[in-house]
Amino acid sequence: MTGLRYVYAVCRPFDAPLQVQLTGVGGAPVKMLAHHGLVAVVSPVPEGDFAEAPLREHLEDLDWLGATARAHQQVVDALTAVTTPLPLRLATVFRDDSGVRVMIESGEEAFRRTLDRLDGRVEWGVKVYVEGGEEQPEAAALAAKPASGRDYLRQRRNRAQEREDKWRAAERFATRLHGTLAAHAEESRLHAPQNSPLTRGSGHNVLNAAYLVPRAHSEEFVELVDHTKDEEPGMRVELTGPWAAYSFVDPEGTGAGDAGGREDTSGEVV
Known part of the structure; x- marks a missing residue:
């Protein structure tokens, strides 16, 4: 196998x-490199890239990065269907097979400990969105033109109160949903909400x-999420997975990283 090792x-x-x-x-093509009772899943990549x-x-280059992340994720998804993989950071590259073996040896204890903890488990992602939370467009606001300054102020107070009530309801729903799902999972992680774009x-x-x-309990977990989708009007619940357990890997000592290039890489070849 010629080229660097991804x-x-x-x-x-x-x-x-x-x-x-x-x-x-x-x-x-993807290959398996066995060493010390572990397997690194690798493929050759050109030095020019x-x-x-x-x-x-x-x-x-966002286009290049996106294509690389999709190819990376495709391999991890295929592994997740048949075993418990410990994904490495996007663009983890070594000069040759010997470099990969050294990586396995240096992280062997952490790899084994993490694989034992995650064996037979998958990650499910759940997001909740407040639908229709955007500011009312100018044209729509003008359609209900107030009769006086007092009416204008009253309408502004009413809209502000509606928004506040909606956000409070969303927070209550999200808190309740997370508590229910966390009780049916072995571990849970709260990530920062994503920006709208x-x-x-x-x-x-x-x-x-x-x-x-x-x-083995994934079907019950999916059904639990499905039962919550219509509990709160104006809320959208999005379920993704099953994934490799990205959120539950301690990157220290393993070189493991987040999915799809969400975690920065140094760009170094070792």
């Missing part, structure tokens, strides 16, 4: 077959949480 994840040896003709970054200098430049749909994100759930 490493997607570390896992234990497994017998289940991966999907046929699985490819990674740049369409390269992944040596230290060009990689740093590419990380400023980053969300795929309308509304303001008021809950952005991850839940660690045994794979």
